[in-house]
Amino acid sequence: MKLPVAIHRARLGADEFRVVRPAQPLTRAVLIDHDRHLDAYLDQDAARNIAGLWMLAARSPRSLIHLPMRANHPPAREVPDDVGVQLDLVLLHHSLQFNPSHWKQVRGRLGPGRPQTVSLPEAEHDDVAVADYAARHYRENRDLFHQHLHAETLFMTGSAKVFRETARHFLDVARKGPGYVPIHPSYPHFCTELHSNDGILGDAREIHIEYCDQWNS
Template sequence: MATHRVKLPVTIHRARLGPVEFKVIRPARPPVRAVLVDRDRYVDTLLDQDAAKLIGGLWTVAASSPRSLVHIPMRGNRAPDHAQPEAGTRQLDLVLLHHSLQFAPARWKELRARLGPGRPRTVILPVPAPVRGGEPAGDEEARHHRENRDLFHQHLHAETLFMTGSAKVFRATAHRFLDIARYGPGHVAAPPRNPHFCTQFHAADGVLGDAREIHIEYRDRWSPHG
C-alpha cells in the first residue's frame, strides 16, 4: 500500500529509427554516486542513498511506462573508495524496458546518438510501504510456477545493460533499491560499524529468466570527485 507520493524530475526524449519513434526517459539529474559493474558471472551495483532512491523511483517508472525506454546513465561514474573495478571488468549504463516494446538492443547505440536535450517533466510516484524481508508468500509462490512469464531478461550492448521485464516484475522489485536507501545508512552507521549492507536479485528468487544475478550494495564512502 502506498504511504505517500514523491516527485521525480525526468527528461523526455524522442527519436526516430526509420518509421518508428521511440520515447526515452532519463533522470533530470543522473546519479553520480552509482556504478554498475559487469563482473562476468554477475552484475555488481554500488549506490549511495540518493542513487538508490532515484533508481528505485525509475524502476517504478518503468513499470508504468510500457512504451518507453528508461535510460540511467552511469558508466562514466567514479567507483567508491576501495572499490575500483578490477582488470577485465567494465562499467555499464542501465536501460529498463517492458518486454512488449520489442526493442532490439543492437539498435541502442544508434538511438542514443539521436537523443537531444529532451523536455523536462515531473513524474509523481507512489512510495510503497517498506517490505523488507521479502514479498508476500503468494507472489513468491507464483513466481516459481513453471509458466511464470513475469521474469527479467538481460541483454548487453553498447556498454549498456538492458533489463527487460513485465510491469508486474518491475513493480514488485522496486523496493529492493528503496530498501537500500531506507536501511543502508542506519545499518552502516550503527555500532559496531558494519560497512556492508546489500540485497540482490538471486537466481532462486523466481524473478530472473535469461539473466545474471545482480548484487546491490550501499556505500557511504566515495571520493570527493565521485
C-alpha cells in the same frame, strides 16, 4: 515520491522512440559487469531515484528508461578486484520488443529532453508491491527479467509485475543503508540482491546491490 525526469524522443527510420532519463545525473551509482554476475554500488540518492525509475518502468510499457552510469567514478572503498566493465542501464517492458542493436543510434540522437516531474505515491508505502513468492516458481511464470548487453549498456527487459515487485530492493538500500553502515563499523556493507533463487530471473544474471556512502568524487 516526486521524480524529476527528462523526456527524450529519437527517430530511427520510420520508428520514434521515447526515452526517459533522470533529470540530474546519478553520479554516485555504478553498475559493473563481472561476467558471471553484476554489481551495483549506490548512495542513498541514487538508490532512491533508481527505485523510482524501476517503478516508472512498470507503468511505461512504451518507453525506454535510460540510466547513464558507465562514466561514473567508483566508490572510495575497495570493490571486488576481478576486472569488470562499467555499464549504463536501460529498463524496458517486454512488449516494446526493442532491438538492443539499435540502441547506439538511438542514444546518439537524443537531445536535451523535456523536463517533467512524475508522481509515484506507491514509493511511500512500506509494501511497495506484495509478491506471491510461491507463484514465481511455477513453470507457467512469465514475469521474469531477461538481459541483453550492447553498446556498453545492460538491457533489463521484464513485465510490469516484475518491475513493480522488485523496486523494493532499491528502496531498502535507500532507507536502511545509511543507518546500517555507521553502527556496523566492522562490516559496513548493507546489500540486497536480485537472486537466481527468487524466481524473477529468466535469461539473466544475478545483480548484487550495495549501499556505499563514500565516493572518489
